[in-house]
Amino acid sequence: MFTAADFIPKTYSSTVENGNFEWSAPSNIALVKYWGKKDNQIPANPSVSFTLNNCKTVTKLAFEKRDTSTPLSVTNGFSFDLLFEGKPKEDFKPKIRKFLERIEVYLPFLKDYHFTIDTHNTFPHSSGIASSASGMAALAMNFMSLEKLLNPEITDEYFYQKASFLARLGSGSACRSVKGNVVVWGEQKNLKGSTDLFGVEFPYTIHENFENxxxxxxxxxxxxxxxxxxxxxxxxxxxxxxxxxxxxxxxxxxxxxxxxxxxxxxxxxxxxxxxxxxxxxxxxxxxxxxxxxxxxxxxxxxxxxxxxxxxxxxxxxxxxxxxxxxxxxxxxxxxxxxxxxxxxxxxxxxxxxxxxxxxxxxxxxx
Incomplete structure (x- = not known):
């Protein structure tokens, strides 16, 4: 049986000094609603959603190896700048720091780098559309791209499963914004592959009535x-x-x-x-x-x-x-x-x- 421990890497085979990635991730709309959760962002019930196409968050992640002479305690262990629509956004930083704390065990390189996170939405800010799902999904995709540089042997299946798993730790519904047009999150006995740990593409036939x-x-x-x-x-x-x-x-x-x-x-x-x-x-x-x-x-x-x-x-x-x-x-x-x-x-x-x-x-x- 799949467990969260399966996403803890043992070693990395490569090193990288600096670079950047950019991902877009969409919002999603739940058809069966997730409402109520257990510890560690585990859903109290399964949900299924349509992934959207136009309402998305675009996030660029630049990274460079940290100056090791700066004590970790100065930055609570993590070093990052956060820009929203090109301007510093201090009030978003506590949420990002909490996210980094939750995922550090699964991405042990996080304290080795200084990150610049530059993000914007394609839909109006404060439009009442949940941006945490798209935002956390986009950030998780960027972090997984860095992990793939450090460990090129990662398979595509592992890459997307772990990205969804990490996104969930930032915002539960974010795990449904990683891959697929219809996504199930949460264990459902007659849905093969369904799990509380990450979102999965709906595994069965979808009638043409629901295309587009x-x-x-x-x-x-x-x-x-x-x-x-x-x-x-x-x-x-x-x-x-x-x-x-x-x-x-x-x-x-x-x-x-x-x-x-x-x-x-x-x-x-x-x-x-x-x-x-x-x-x-x-x-x-x-x-x-x-x-x-x-x-x-x-x-x-x-x-x-x-x-x-x-x-x-x-x-x-x-x-x-x-x-x-x-x-x-x-x-x-x-x-x-x-x-x-x-x-x-x-x-x-x-x-x-x-x-x-x-x-x-x-x-x-x-």
Whole structure:
């Protein structure tokens, strides 16, 4: 059985003084939601997501061997500069330092180098789209590229599995942003290769109905998240409905396995919308409790339901832990849905803003 210890390298066969890499990694949208976690970023239930194509983080990592005369204690052991959109970003540094502390045992070279991390998003900052998934995935890909220089024998399979494993330690859902267009994270008994340790590409047939699936993200509220993901996950620990919710996630993932094979978009809609509303129900019934939707979120949901009932166009919604709405639909109805969005939904978006996206394939070396 695969364990985290399998990602601890024994020795490195090469040395490298300096260099740089650049990777882009996309955001992703969960269809079956991960909500609640155990120690070490282990999910309380499995999840499955569509990898996005246009909403991504681009991160350049420059590295050079450290001056060994500088005591490690001066920098808490790690030496790095962090730039966001070309400018120093001090308030991001504690999160990166915590990430480095978590992954050091798996990348023992981290204290040997000074790093310059230069990162930006292709979507507006503070647009209410989770950038931690794409950001941590992009950083993990860069670190793995350096490890491959130090150990050229690393296989592609190991490279991507370990990148996903490391990304998970920065942000749980980041492990689903490394490779594949449909990604499963978390152990599911009838999904071969599924594991709590990293995301895996969906291993079975996916019907052509789900190829190039579209995701138009309606920016209802671009403010800072009302509740951090960490706090939200923690609220599941003593939640009165937690165990039933975890069981439901397994059941819904089972349903999606069959749906992806048979192409039944009607059943897909039922599972995906139910999952979105369940996530929000968990927050509304936790202690303390939160309502993460805004009035305009509900207006959009009701408008989508009305449009679908009247036109039979297979469009649906999903939500992250916030107010923004992801509108999902097959590529063959793209024109009709975009017209509907422009005619009826744009008015519910902050400053009329929305982002058109679609299924992508994961991280890319630039």
């Amino acid at each position: 699936y579209q995701d138009t993200i309606l920016l209802v509220d671009k403010g800072e998240k009302q509740v951090s993901s960490t706090v939200g996950h923690d609220l599941m620990h003593n939640h009165p409905y937690a165990e039933r919710r975890f069981a439901q996630a397994h059941e819904n993932l089972d349903q999606l396995i069959a749906i992806f094979e048979n192409g039944n978009v009607t059943e897909f809609i039922k599972v995906v919308e139910s999952e979105a509303l369940t996530l929000h129900a968990m927050m509304m019934t936790s202690m303390p409790y939160y309502i993460l939707m805004k009035p305009n979120t509900l207006q959009i949901i009701n408008a989508i339901w009305k449009f679908r009932n009247e036109t039979h166009v297979p469009v649906c919604f999903t939500l992250d832990a916030g107010a923004n709405v992801h509108v999902l639909y097959p590529e063959n109805v793209k024109e009709k849905v975009l017209q509907f969005i422009k005619n009826e939904l744009v008015g519910f978006c902050q400053n009329g803003q929305y982002i058109c996206d679609e299924i992508g394939t994961g991280a890319v070396a630039l």
